[in-house]
Amino acid sequence: MRFVLCITGASGVIYGYRTLEVLSAEHEVHLIVSGSGRTVLKEEMGLTLKDLEERFPKAVLHDPADMTSPLASGSRLRAFRAVLVVPCSTSTLGNIASGTNQNLIHRVCEVALKERVPLILLIREMPYSRIHLENMLKVTEAGAVVMPASPGFYHRPRTLEDLVDFVVGKVLDQAGVSHNLFRRWGE
Numbered sequence: 001m002r003f004v005l006c007i008t009g010a011s012g013v014i015y016g017y018r019t020l021e022v023l024s025a026e027h028e029v030h031l032i033v034s035g036s037g038r039t040v041l042k043e044e045m046g047l048t049l050k051d052l053e054e055r056f057p058k059a060v061l062h063d064p065a066d067m068t069s070p071l072a073s074g075s076r077l078r079a080f081r082a083v084l085v086v087p088c089s090t091s092t093l094g095n096i097a098s099g100t101n102q103n104l105i106h107r108v109c110e111v112a113l114k115e116r117v118p119l120i121l122l123i124r125e126m127p128y129s130r131i132h133l134e135n136m137l138k139v140t141e142a143g144a145v146v147m148p149a150s151p152g153f154y155h156r157p158r159t160l161e162d163l164v165d166f167v168v169g170k171v172l173d174q175a176g177v178s179h180n181l182f183r184r185w186g187e
């Protein structure tokens, strides 16, 4: 299957990294990292875009400033199983909600909504303002799936990786990807 994975400048870039790691092992992943996404990648994981390219050579990297990318076209995006924004900043959420395309990530999300390609947004902010909540409702009503980056604890996590895998597993569930990232209730 083919996926677009967008990493934006919210905290929790490790969720995006782990999603890339799991997805690219078996699927075609087109990756877009926003400028702020790169900043947080460096801040939280000490990694650069070049490091990602080296670690995940099969991932197809797209420039967030390139509005001529094939991903900006509805007929091309329809070939993808889902668009994932992991993590999704409230700024990118606001752009999606208002339909303003400041970069390729916003455009891909807009196209996903209009073409009915599943769009999954893993929002990370705390607390939420009324504007955040209204924007989440707006994009939900337009067809997106809004997910908070909040792990559960009923699977008895022991490590940071367990917590990350729980959230990433929930995102992959929404994207229709089978995985074994956490023990399900009753298993």
Ligand SMILES: Cc1cc2nc3c(=O)[nH]c(=O)nc-3n(C[C@H](O)[C@H](O)[C@H](O)COP(=O)(O)O)c2cc1C
Pocket: 007, 008, 009, 010, 011, 012, 034, 035, 036, 037, 039, 040, 043, 088, 089, 090, 091, 092, 093, 124, 125
């Ligand atoms: C270290 C760091 C952590 C941040 N964490 C968050 C966050 O958790 N959620 C959020 O919405 N924005 C966060 N921001 C702010 C965004 O990076 C900022 O709003 C940026 O303009 C988002 O741009 P983008 O959506 O194009 O990536 C953070 C910024 C930095 C530098």
